[in-house]
Amino acid sequence: MGPRRAARSGLMALALLCCIVGTCSQSTHKFNITKMLSGHPRFSVFREMLSSHGVAAEINGRKSVTLLAPANNVMRAFRTSNNKTDAIKITDLLRFHVLLTYFDMAELRALKTTNYTSVTTLLQTTGRASGNNGFVNIYNLKSRVKLGPSVPDSSSNVTVLAGVQKSPFDVSIIEIDQVLLPVGFNNASGDLIAVLDSFQEFTLLISYLQETKVDAVFAEKQAEGITIFAPRDSAFNSLATGSIQTLSLSEQKLLLEYHALDGYESLDSLETMLNKPTKTLASADAAGYILNVSATPGQSTVRLRTGVSVATVLEIIYDANPVTMYAIDEVLLPLNLFTPAPLASPAPAPAPKKSAVKSPPAHKVPATVTPDSASLAERSLLVTMAALISSTLAVIL
Numbered sequence: 118m119g120p121r122r123a124a125r126s127g128l129m130a131l132a133l134l135c136c137i138v139g140t141c142s143q144s145t146h147k148f149n150i151t152k153m154l155s156g157h158p159r160f161s162v163f164r165e166m167l168s169s170h171g172v173a174a175e176i177n178g179r180k181s182v183t184l185l186a187p188a189n190n191v192m193r194a195f196r197t198s199n200n201k202t203d204a205i206k207i208t209d210l211l212r213f214h215v216l217l218t219y220f221d222m223a224e225l226r227a228l229k230t231t232n233y234t235s236v237t238t239l240l241q242t243t244g245r246a247s248g249n250n251g252f253v254n255i256y257n258l259k260s261r262v263k264l265g266p267s268v269p270d271s272s273s274n275v276t277v278l279a280g281v282q283k284s285p286f287d288v289s290i291i292e293i294d295q296v297l298l299p300v301g302f303n304n305a306s307g308d309l310i311a312v313l314d315s316f317q318e319f320t321l322l323i324s325y326l327q328e329t330k331v332d333a334v335f336a337e338k339q340a341e342g343i344t345i346f347a348p349r350d351s352a353f354n355s356l357a358t359g360s361i362q363t364l365s366l367s368e369q370k371l372l373l374e375y376h377a378l379d380g381y382e383s384l385d386s387l388e389t390m391l392n393k394p395t396k397t398l399a400s401a402d403a404a405g406y407i408l409n410v411s412a413t414p415g416q417s418t419v420r421l422r423t424g425v426s427v428a429t430v431l432e433i434i435y436d437a438n439p440v441t442m443y444a445i446d447e448v449l450l451p452l453n454l455f456t457p458a459p460l461a462s463p464a465p466a467p468a469p470k471k472s473a474v475k476s477p478p479a480h481k482v483p484a485t486v487t488p489d490s491a492s493l494a495e496r497s498l499l500v501t502m503a504a505l506i507s508s509t510l511a512v513i514l
């Protein structure tokens with residue numbers, strides 16, 4: 118592979134120079150990042166990409182670095198949605214995940230909290246980064262540490278999850294929850310269906326999106342911004358038989374559009390909202406279709422309440438501003454199409470799910486439904502949605 122070989126020969130030249138000058142009698146290879154990552158299968162996709170793009174060799178040639186590593190599910194989704202992206206851009210994105218300063222978790226937490234810390238990345242050394250584009254800002258927010266491109270209005274921040282491995286003070290590997298996008302990285306070409314498909318647990322959602330052509334509605338919103346709540350297959354499977362099939366096609370379309378918000382709702386907008394009634398994409402096509410978004414104060418749990426069902430946000434499955442997708446554990450059944458279950462005996466939380474039958478719709482969808490006339494102008498929603506970070510499963514209250 119071209120870049121890899123070039124990097125290798127660069128390293129060899131460096132080693133040779135060192136020996137001539139006599140300043141480094143030891144090998145320049147103090148560590149082998151590929152070998153270190155091999156001990157952590159959760160990062161195998163990232164490891165393969167670092168190797169195949171020649172970035173692993175560049176890292177090994179460095180003295181004191183921090184590698185920001187996203188886990189396999191994140192990298193698979195990224196790779197799928199960027200399978201047409203130029204290899205040089207991908208290589209530069211990988212280089213952006215290499216901080217040219219050693220930070221382990223303790224050092225990150227010890228950073229000043231009054232202001233961010235700006236750090237050079239390997240991308241800066243290529244000469245392709247203009248201005249501050251090759252720098253990453255580290256924000257120590259006390260409760261957690263965030264990282265973001267060092268340029269205002271760039272893509273969103275990522276969150277540090279945990280230390281993976283370190284070899285003080287040569288190299289530290291830190292897990293982050295999302296891919297860190299350099300400024301100008303083209304993220305608009307992502308194919309949302311392909312991203313969902315890569316997880317293999319949204320097959321029913323995908324088929325409904327395609328049948329109703331709501332996949333095209335979502336795709337149209339990708340440039341402006343969209344937040345999608347994706348029920349897992351298990352959520353659709355737990356619905357009473359026929360719940361969805363008995364809906365008309367336009368009702369099914371509204372049901373699917375009910376699973377998306379107009380605009381990008383990041384993790385940062387959150388943790389402030391309590392039972393916030395929020396318009397969905399379906400609200401633009403028909404009256405109602407409001408979703409209550411509710412974060413539990415002090416907990417990283419977000420619930421979506423429809424009046425019929427309650428879904429919990431389980432994890433982020435895609436996040437590239439202005440598009441984000443979250444996995445949820447229940448299908449969102451709007452009051453417009455479904456009737457709440459009568460209160461059963463002492464059956465607490467799971468009650469709504471079981472009774473999610475489409476027995477006589479509370480309101481039939483009004484005849485004025487105009488699914489294709491999309492009154493876009495009317496959409497001004499100020500949603501704030503609390504979302505759960507990290508891949509940890511949400512705690513059920």
Ligand SMILES: *[C@@H]1O[C@H](CO)[C@@H](O)[C@H](O)[C@H]1NC(C)=O
Binds near residue numbers: 150151152155177
């Ligand atoms: C680093 O480790 C990997 C896997 O253990 C190995 O294939 C590779 O040759 C090593 N690279 C160097 C430069 O030693």
Ligand SMILES: *[C@@H]1O[C@H](CO)[C@@H](O)[C@H](O)[C@H]1NC(C)=O
Binds near residue numbers: 232233234235
């Ligand atoms: C915060 O840090 C940045 C660079 O790290 C610096 O340019 C800026 O002046 C600092 N701001 C304050 C208020 O200290």
Ligand SMILES: *[C@@H]1O[C@H](CO)[C@@H](O)[C@H](O)[C@H]1NC(C)=O
Binds near residue numbers: 256270271274
């Ligand atoms: C990243 O987080 C910091 C600290 O919360 C914030 O000041 C900054 O605006 C955020 N950047 C983006 C692009 O969201």
Ligand SMILES: *[C@@H]1O[C@H](CO)[C@@H](O)[C@H](O)[C@H]1NC(C)=O
Binds near residue numbers: 197200201308
């Ligand atoms: C990229 O993904 C699309 C959609 O899944 C697929 O049709 C296409 O074949 C992929 N291209 C490559 C080069 O893998």
Ligand SMILES: *[C@@H]1O[C@H](CO)[C@@H](O)[C@H](O)[C@H]1NC(C)=O
Binds near residue numbers: 392393425
């Ligand atoms: C949604 O929130 C509003 C206002 O906070 C509240 O009146 C309503 O009962 C909530 N509905 C559900 C289903 O939680």
Ligand SMILES: CC(=O)N[C@H]1CO[C@H](CO)[C@@H](O)[C@@H]1O
Binds near residue numbers: 270298299302303304
């Ligand atoms: C459509 C688009 O370009 N979306 C975002 C991609 O990421 C850049 C930053 O890397 C954002 O500025 C764009 O809004």
